[in-house]
Amino acid sequence: MHITFKLYASLTDYLPAERRPGNAIELDVAAGASVAEIIAPFNLPLKMVHLVLINGHFVPPDQRASRTLAEGDVLAIWPPIAGG
Numbered sequence: 001m002h003i004t005f006k007l008y009a010s011l012t013d014y015l016p017a018e019r020r021p022g023n024a025i026e027l028d029v030a031a032g033a034s035v036a037e038i039i040a041p042f043n044l045p046l047k048m049v050h051l052v053l054i055n056g057h058f059v060p061p062d063q064r065a066s067r068t069l070a071e072g073d074v075l076a077i078w079p080p081i082a083g084g
Contacts, residue, residue: 001031003069005038006076011049014042035064038075051078 006024007015019025029038035052052059053076059067069075 001029001033001069001071003027003029003038003072004074006074007042007044008076008078009081011044011077011079014044029069032068035059035067035069035075038069039077044077048079049077050080052076 003026004024005027008023012020012023015023015025027038035054039049049064052061052064053074054067054069055074056076
C-alpha cells in the first residue's frame with residue numbers, strides 16, 4: 001500500500017536528500033504496517049519522535065507500535081520544539 005511520510009524541522013535530514021526540500025516521501029509499505037515499523041528504516045532517534053500524526057490525528061507514544069496505517073494515509077512526525 002502507498003502512504004505519504006512527512007518529517008519536519010531537523011528530522012527532514014533523515015529523508016533522502018532529493019526529498020528534503022518538500023519534507024515528504026511516498027512510500028510503498030506492507031499492508032497493516034505500524035507507525036514503528038514504517039519509521040524504523042529511517043533510523044530516527046526515538047527521543048526526537050515527539051509529535052506523531054496520522055491524517056492529522058495524534059498517535060500517543062504507547063500506540064505507535066500497534067497503530068497501523070491504511071492506503072493513502074499521511075504519517076507526519078515532528079521533533080520536540082523549544083521556543084522563547
